[in-house]
Amino acid sequence: MGKPSDLVQGTLDLLILKTLLPEAMHGWAIAKRIQQISGEVLQVQQGSLYPALHRLEQQGWIKAKWQESETRRQAKFYALTAAGRKQLESETANWNRLSAAINLIVGEA
Amino acid sequence: MSFRGLFRRRVDDTRLEDELGFHLDRQIAENIAAGMNPAEAKYAALRTFGNPALVREQTRATWGWSKLESLAQDVRYTARALLRQTGFSATIVGTMALGIGAAAAMFTVVDHVLLRPVSYKDPSRLVVMQEGDPGGRQVWDLSWLDVSEWRHSARSFAQIAMLRHMSGRSYLEGQNAALEVTGMSVSANLFPVLGVEPQLGRGFVPEEPSFAQGKNAGSIVLSYPAWQEGFGGDKGIIGKTLKINTTTYTVVGVMPVGFEYPIGGKHAPEVWTAVSLAESDRKRDYTGMDFTVIARLAKGATVQSAQNEMSILQKRVAADYTDADLRKEHSTVKVQPLVNTLVTADVRRALIALLGASGVLWLIASLNVTNLLLARNMARQRETAMRVALGASRLRVVQQMLVEGFALNGTAALLGIGLAVASVSILARELSRTLPVPIPARPDGWILLALLGMTLLSTLVSTAWPAWLAARAPVEPALKQGGLQAGTTRRQHRVRGVLVAAEIAMSLCLLVVCGLLLRTIYTLRHVPLGFRTDHILVANLSIPAFHYDNQNIVTALYDPLLERVQHLHGVQNAGLMSEVPLGNTFRVQLGLRKNDSSMITGMLKPVSPEVQQIFGFKMAAGRFFDKTDTPTSQQAAIVNRAFAKIYAPNAQDPDSIVGTKFWSFKKNVETRIIGILDDQRQAQVSKDSQPEVEICLCQITPDSGIYNPSTVGMDLAVRTDRPTAEMIPELRDVLRQASPELGTATITTMDQIVEDSYGSQRLAAHLLEIFGGSALVLCMAGLYGLLAYLVSQRTRELGVRIALGARRGNLVWMVLRQAGVMLVAGIALGTGLAFAAGKLVDRFLYGVSAHDAWTLAAAPALLLAVGLLAAYLPARRAASVDPMEALRAE
Secondary structure, three states, X not given: OOOOOHHHHHHHHHHHHHHHOOOOEEHHHHHHHHHHHOOOOXXXXXXXXXXXXXXXHHOOOEEEEEEEOOOOOXXXXXXXXXXXXXHHHHHHHHHHXXXXXXXXXXXXX | OHHHHHHOHHHHHHHHHHHHXXXXXXXXXXXXXXXXXXXXXXXXXXXXHOOHHHHHHHHHHOOOHHHHHHHHHHHHHHHHHHHHOHHHHHHHHHHHHHHHHHHHHHHHHHHHHHHOOOOOOOHHHEEEEEEEOOOOOEEOOEEHHHHHHHHHHOOOEEEEEEEEEOOOOEEEEXXXXXXXXXEEEEOOOHXXXXXXXXXXXXXXXXXXXXXXXXXXXXXXXXXXXXXXXXXXXXXXXXXXXXXXXXXXXXXXXXXXXXOOOOOOOOOOOEEEEEOOOOHHHHOOOHHHEEEEEEEEEXXXXXXXXXXXXXXXXXXXXXXOOOOHHHHHHOOEEEEEEHHHHHOOHHHHHHHHHHHHHHHHXXXXXXXXXXXXXXXXXXXXXXXXXXXXXXXXXXXXXXXXXXXXXXXXXXXXXXXXXXXXXXXXXXXXXXHHHHOOOOOOOOOOHHXXXXXXXXXXXXXXXXHHHHHHHHHHOOHHHHHHOOHHHOOOOHHHHHHHHHHHHHHHHHHHHHHHHHHHHHHHHHHHHOOOOOOOOOOEEXXXXXXXXXXXXXXXXXXXXXXXXXXXXXXXXXXXEEEEEOOOOOOOOOOEEEEEOXXXXXXXXXXXXXXXXXXHHHHOOOEEEEOOXXXXXXXXXXXXXEEEHHHHHHHOOOOOOHHHHOOXXXXXXXXXXXXEEEEEEOOOOOOOOOOOOOOEEEEEHHHOOOOOOOOOHHHOEEEEEEEEOOOHHHHHHHHHHHHHHHOHHHHHXXXXXXXXXXXXXXXXXXXXXXXXXXXXXXXXXXXXXXHHHHHHHHHHHOHHHHHHHHHOOOOHHHHHHHHHHHHHHHHHHHHHHHHHHHXXXXXXXXXXXXXXXXXXXXXXXXXXXXXXXXXXXHHHHHHHHHXXXXXXXXXXXX
């Protein structure tokens, strides 16, 4: 992606929360999944993932647990909490509203 | 979570390493699987990842501090905001300080008197025992024979201790001159029973009281004040000798600070010697009965089980009495917990009532603050909405309001504790007269803890409603509205109105109760006392009788003293009485029996003839003592009307008692009654006179039966025109010359003594005056605040009305009507509350009923007047709105 900006941080949170909705994953898997699902369009700067993950954990929207990974090595798995689910809904709604508004303007011109 | 982060830094660091390492390894593995060689794979992975060290730093930065950060932010913001709006903050802080201060002061008193009055071990297991007659009259003084029987047979007690006062007044000769002390003879197990050990020395050797000289003979234990005042806190005091009156004792122990037993009573420092039984203890008669008993319950025993056992046991003990009257008087035993006896039920009720009143005041203050905060938050709706729109969670908004509330209430609490300490110090004199336990003015740990709890409670109560509203307020309407002029709903106004009405109701309640008590005081003050009180100085003397062992104290001390005092410049007259009326200092009780009816207690007072002129006692018949009464003339006695009514030979004519024979004070010399005194108030203004007998000091010689009581305590009454401040030092000098121990006598005026005798009613009335006055002020402030705010909210509307032709008068009327509604609602509710409260204070009232119409009418009238006054300013402001300004303003 291009230069990081404030908007990007909020969106990153949204992406992470959405990715964790189906199941719990560790950091690397989240990065890969985002890349995958967006059809290779979004390449998250992997380094910026971890501050975001820890921040979301502090805020109580995701919770972490160390357990055995698919390679039989211990990894930190993150899962969505109930509060996180609610936050995801409201952020998604906000995003939709925002993007619809932007669409209108950009679509006009 | 954040605190955990502080302490587990190391562990979390390692874990972070692992996490990032895992990620990199997986990326490298993927790269290798895609065909790169290991070195290439590593570089590629690092490129996509970014600088691991940087990532580590960024991640660490998100740890644990976000919550604390937000808190710190809120604190800074709150401080700025509050300091900017000084008027608003000061009002809130002042209001809450009043409420918290009152509650803290009352709680201090209640805590020390009711909750933790004593510092003994396990005080709930300590009981005291009294004997009594079947009718319920109790006596405290018990004979050794009874006590030893109990110690032998009773199973309900782990240990029984006993004590009695040392006879006469005790004077300790320490390093620093003669010091009056309260001397107690105690059994060796008293301190173990109370569970307190001496801080110096070993105390008494355990042994039973006996008639022979025990191991503890000649030993003495000092209390902390006695040690400090008499010996300057000399650490090497153990083993040293001292004299009490003329007897030498060796010090074997010093008790810790604050230890006192018995509690209450005189405030002379205590000393304890070992009891030694005397011949008079072998019998069961009046001379041998002076023990007080305190016991610790045995394991598994309760007060009730002990009471049951003692009731049965006492039947056997009482059978041993030979005198039928005594047997009846001592036929029952009452066991009760020590803590119940320290404070009379009256005082306990009064304290709890006052605690309730202070709670009400606190509630009023809290309501006021809630109102003010509500108003302020309505004005800040837009700001709050903006914050929410920018992403603050509702919790964050509530957090900020809680921080604000806590800051305000915390400051108020600090001020409040200052107020509480100040008021306890100011009222110390009143308190010490009414309560048996001293109240220290400094707050201690428990009080501070209670204060913290109160602060938190205040914060919650005063910010709960505004916070809830702010948290639920819809964001968009607030953002859309133009300025401050709109956005408050009808419902919010009504809520605030209800709060103010509630305040008014509670204030009315306080005012009514206050009024009732004040009227009681007024009535008490107008009860005719029966004697003059103006221009009389009274010195309360403790007589060092041991100096006069082989002399006649009347001729050796009293007469010369009176002479010298009478010759002082400005003294019109001086006289001696064992106790001035209402003096509550020293009393001799006589047990009198008329034929075979039950005993009556009467007071016996040795007096000098001058007192009649000093106090203006009126004679109902006969004459008072005068110069013709000498040791060799007819022994004379004077009685009062209450006595004459009971004992006159002719029941229809009390005056017939004059000239009749009275109980002989001297062997073989008859005493005649020469006059009847008009009744006076003796112990309390609100109580009627008891029978009283007066004897002339001039006729008392060492072989009189009442010589000894006359040498214990005397009040010196001096009638003088000179100002008190001048007379007192001169008087003290004369006293000191007569005998050094008299130099420290308490000297006060008769007026002050009368004042002091009003007792607990005055204290309660003072406090309620303060509460009532504060409540009134708070109500005024609350009403004014609300109305002023409402008017300022409606300036635009008012401007429009005026522009459309409304008259100023109408606007004033509109505001006043709003105020009126709240006042009337509050007063109606408050009258109901006042009725209920009146029932609670009924027993403190004298001469006025709990539903006194005058008070119930005056208090609402006062509140109405004050309320309308508070509404006046906003009303005037409403009327003086300039329509052009109003319409232009935003």
